[in-house]
Amino acid sequence: MSEIDDIRMQVMWNRLISVVEEQAMTLLRTAFSTSVREAGDLSAGVFDPMGRMLAQAVTGTPGHVNTMAEAVGNFMAEIPRAEMYEGDTYVTNDPWKGTGHLHDITMVSPSFLDGELVGFFACTAHVVDVGGRGFGADGKSVYEEGIQIPIMKFAERGTVNRDLVRILRQNVREPNQVVGDFYSLAACNDVGHRRLVEMMREVGLASLDPLADFIFTRTSSAMAERIRALPKGSWSNTMVTDGYDEAIPLAACVTIRDESVHVDFTGSAPVSRWGINVPISYTKAYASYALKCVVAPDIPNNWASLGFFTVSSPVNILNAERPAPVSLRHVLGHLVPDLVLGAVADALPGQVLAEGAASLWNIHLSLRPVAGGAGRRAEVLMFNSGGMGARPGLDGLSATAFPSGVHTMPIEATEQTGPVVIWRKELRPDSGGDGTYRGGLGQIIEIAAAEGHEFDFSAMFDRITYPARGRAGGGQGAPGGVRLDDGTKMRGKGWQHVPAGRRLILTLPGGGGYGPPEGRSDAARHDDAIKGYVTESEH
Structure with missing residues (x-):
């Protein structure tokens, strides 16, 4: 690739970031819930046809963005390519296939150019209510925590699934706010799609493959350089948290290898009977965020950069499986960075x-x-x-x-x-x-x-x-x-x-x-x- 080609790709990368920023701003401006409109509890991003995140909006939370980066693959596994059409929008709030609890609604929309699938747009937002016991830790299983929406079509070929809307209205305490946010999420992806198609037509791109290769190659090279410069070995940290009715211990071991960083959460408390459990995808999202803050805060967050961080855990409170209650997964999830950084602090004294x-x-x-x-x-x-x-x-x-x-x-x-x-x-x-x-x-x-x-x-x-x-x-x-x-x-x-x-x-x-x-x-x-x-x- 020539220097001129490099410059051209860099310009298109910047354009792509502008596209997802406008995507996120659409959600902020049209959302009904204050948690979205005022607090920015959302995420937005664009993905290639293989479901790999190319770029994310700056607006949004790591817990949403980094779980959404994996969620798109779950949508692709559930909805075959032959059943994807222009004008489609897919939805779920499955905690284990989305972003960790039922209050987060994730929508994914395929993006077509001249009849060819060129990518996906995805977004997530926290809605004010999903029925059940309400937003809290008191549920004993996910079945008590609200309505569960499997991966399905919110709209097919531009026509909204009215049956799903009616079911939502019947099951939530604030139907106008919740349904309004569903339409805002769909509009958010639609704006991203239209801006992407405009960009690709303008610059003469028939596919995102060359741009994806440019983004991932450079990101991967920069990340590998940063990790090679880190000290090698394993460091551990423990933390005690309030829990619901008894103290909850958390444990992490961070292992820095030549070209990757691994975090293991063995030693953390067993799955709780209360809704403070965390699905592993959310634990990984915040563990990766913590590591990236120290290792490479200036390198873009995408499929390539996230791929350098891996997580493992036996089934426990930070790797809770269905049907564990997970409504407040954010409480312990937000403590994961302090837990991980406490281990990293021993490896990088004076930097954490x-x-x-x-x-x-x-x-x-x-x-x-x-x-x-x-x-x-x-x-x-x-x-x-x-x-x-x-x-x-x-x-x-x-x-x-x-x-x-x-x-x-x-x-x-x-x-x-x-x-x-x-x-x-x-x-x-x-x-x-x-x-x-x-x-x-x-x-x-x-x-x-x-x-x-x-x-x-x-x-x-x-x-x-x-x-x-x-x-x-x-x-x-x-x-x-x-x-x-x-x-x-x-x-x-x-x-x-x-x-x-x-x-x-x-x-x-x-x-x-x-x-x-x-x-x-x-x-x-x-x-x-x-x-x-x-x-x-x-x-």
């Missing part, structure tokens, strides 16, 4: 951040009028973030969703979705772990139902009993907490009730510190106090 809050502090509110009162019912989902761990050379980021990467949800948007009032949402002083570099702060959030209403809430919290650990001598972050405004202590997981007139108070955990506290400069400590990050009694 401290532990953080990690798990999103999602809360699902089911609001209703008090008995005999007037008002409205609503299902409201909030995404909230604690503090990140301190980094070598930098303080941790406060109230930041790492590793999930979702956006902060404005309280104004949340309050528009139902009779809920957010009385307080502010940074939590003294929650970041002390150290040469301070851990990021958590938040304090105060929630109540509007007058004349009460609510049940699903708690999906961690780092309450076992807070984020510091690194290299840094202190631990502050643990989280859940209580009512009258002092009643609430549980960190499971459905619970808040009576009318009471407020729910969440104190989100902070990130761990990095380096010994005596190494923090007087100027930095003064700045902490001036900004209110640390109170007078704490410095």
